[in-house]
Amino acid sequence: MNPEVVLTADRTLMSDHHGSEFLGFGTCIPAYPLPMSVYQRLFFPPMKNEFGVPKAAPYGLRKVEAILLKNGFNVTVVDPDHLEWYLQNADVLAISVMDPFGWGPASSTFMGLLNKGEVFASIFFKKLLNSEVVKQAKKDGLKILVGGPGSWEFRYAHEFLDENGIDCVVTGEVEIDLPIIIKKLVGGDSTLPKILDVHTVPELEEIPEIVAPSVNGLVEVGRGCPRGCKFCEVALRKLRWCPLDKIEKEILANTRNGQYAGIIHAEDVPLYGVQGVKPDIDKLIPLFELFAKHYEHVSWSHASVAAVSACPDAVEKASEIFLEGGKQRWFGAEVGIETGSPALIKKAMPAKAKPFKAKEWPEIVKNSLGIMHDNSLVPACTLITGLPDETENDVIKTIELLDDIKRYRALIVPLFFVPMGKLKNRDWFSPEQLSDSQKELLKKCLANGVYWAKDLAKGYNKGHLYSPIVNRSLLTFVGLLEFISKRKGLIQ
Numbered sequence: 110m111n112p113e114v115v116l117t118a119d120r121t122l123m124s125d126h127h128g129s130e131f132l133g134f135g136t137c138i139p140a141y142p143l144p145m146s147v148y149q150r151l152f153f154p155p156m157k158n159e160f161g162v163p164k165a166a167p168y169g170l171r172k173v174e175a176i177l178l179k180n181g182f183n184v185t186v187v188d189p190d191h192l193e194w195y196l197q198n199a200d201v202l203a204i205s206v207m208d209p210f211g212w213g214p215a216s217s218t219f220m221g222l223l224n225k226g227e228v229f230a231s232i233f234f235k236k237l238l239n240s241e242v243v244k245q246a247k248k249d250g251l252k253i254l255v256g257g258p259g260s261w262e263f264r265y266a267h268e269f270l271d272e273n274g275i276d277c278v279v280t281g282e283v284e285i286d287l288p289i290i291i292k293k294l295v296g297g298d299s300t301l302p303k304i305l306d307v308h309t310v311p312e313l314e315e316i317p318e319i320v321a322p323s324v325n326g327l328v329e330v331g332r333g334c335p336r337g338c339k340f341c342e343v344a345l346r347k348l349r350w351c352p353l354d355k356i357e358k359e360i361l362a363n364t365r366n367g368q369y370a371g372i373i374h375a376e377d378v379p380l381y382g383v384q385g386v387k388p389d390i391d392k393l394i395p396l397f398e399l400f401a402k403h404y405e406h407v408s409w410s411h412a413s414v415a416a417v418s419a420c421p422d423a424v425e426k427a428s429e430i431f432l433e434g435g436k437q438r439w440f441g442a443e444v445g446i447e448t449g450s451p452a453l454i455k456k457a458m459p460a461k462a463k464p465f466k467a468k469e470w471p472e473i474v475k476n477s478l479g480i481m482h483d484n485s486l487v488p489a490c491t492l493i494t495g496l497p498d499e500t501e502n503d504v505i506k507t508i509e510l511l512d513d514i515k516r517y518r519a520l521i522v523p524l525f526f527v528p529m530g531k532l533k534n535r536d537w538f539s540p541e542q543l544s545d546s547q548k549e550l551l552k553k554c555l556a557n558g559v560y561w562a563k564d565l566a567k568g569y570n571k572g573h574l575y576s577p578i579v580n581r582s583l584l585t586f587v588g589l590l591e592f593i594s595k596r597k598g599l600i601q
């Protein structure tokens with residue numbers, strides 16, 4: 110008989126962030142200067158649950174649930190505050206992590222800048238692991254397995270595993286190997302390493318569809334990315350696009366359980382269905398129509414500025430289709446700008462600008478943000494500073510670009526370089542290394558963020574599904590950020 114498995118994630122992940130992925134960034138900050146309970150209400154309120162079974166769960170956890178169900182396991186997704194009853198019969202507790210030690214790019218940047226305490230993602234992961242319920246179950250023989258996007262952080266925390274009763278950490282795509290790993294774990298197989306990097310790549314037909322709602326209705330439409338940025342783990346994965354019938358099954362898993370807002374998830378949504386870097390509008394329109402047919406509100410998880418510039422139609426059509434009927438006023442996406450320097454693009458992100466040339470990078474960014482602004486796509490843009498090959502001139506180019514794009518509605522999130530992907534053996538960037546121009550860059554991002562976040566919260570966001578709560582949360586946080594920043598002389 111297969112072992113019984115309980116799946117969970119810490120409180121910061123088992124939340125719908127009031128329906129806004131943007132508010133998820135709030136889990137990457139430390140509890141300063143307000144009490145933790147205030148931030149919890151603002152950024153990661155508990156997911157509704159029935160007898161401890163959450164209404165929706167992080168997409169990755171839903172995928173693991175589907176894999177185990179397909180392989181005949183008895184598996185339940187459980188809210189982290191309701192584990193007691195479910196752990197009585199469980200053989201394995203599998204925990205999904207996003208940023209277990211707060212070492213991810215967003216957390217390490219906010220921590221480095223504020224230099225106060227620990228970020229929520231890390232606090233709540235440790236809280237879960239050290240709860241009396243989990244400790245008692247561990248004494249009774251429970252095996253603990255950890256996986257998910259943040260599992261790479263355990264490479265730097267081997268001793269934490271033994272100290273906290275974690276039996277195995279898995280990285281990579283687990284569709285094929287997970288059932289075997291769990292059997293080995295429960296059987297006490299001594300060949301199972303403490304940290305297991307899975308390199309098996311599942312074909313699309315080996316990836317089962319989720320069977321219950323994901324947080325904010327997120328549905329994966331593709332995996333991998335063809336752009337090959339050297340600091341990115343995803344760049345190492347093979348590119349695959351899901352057919353529409355597979356995607357529709359996952360949307361229906363959400364809507365039949367009352368989830369009517371959703372996110373199209375891929376590393377570069379406008380590239381849906383193509384193997385190169387030129388979007389195909391004929392593939393995109395049916396995708397957008399499929400989501401709009403079932404969901405009342407639709408967003409993209411990620412898009413590249415190069416794909417948007419190469420195919421403005423992708424944004425225009427998405428806007429037309431999603432906003433038709435007036436229930437939705439805008440849609441969001443995370444967009445990686447990373448730098449304003451063509452030289453750095455060439456060195457560290459060889460295919461980021463394609464099908465254009467690296468030297469055109471600042472123009473591509475400006476053009477794309479203009480297209481997004483005109484078509485009600487609000488991007489959360491990331492900038493990376495501290496890349497191993499970054500020069501002072503690169504930083505100055507980024508500052509110039511920021512000045513050029515400040516008129517476009519966008520939230521700009523600066524991130525410190527974290528060694529990942531092909532650069533995983535390089536040194537971490539720390540705030541002590543910040544040059545004057547890097548500090549200037551951060552201040553500009555802050556001023557831009559405060560300005561546009563207020564615009565969003567005060568009016569532009571009206572009519573969004575969760576607008577009253579989201580707007581209140583945003584306004585409170587932005588007001589606080591503005592107050593602290595002014596007091597510290599960071600903005601005027």
Ligand code: SF4
Nearest residue numbers: 334337338341344376
């Ligand atoms: S474009 Fe984004 S997802 Fe793709 S390789 Fe670069 S950083 Fe990674």
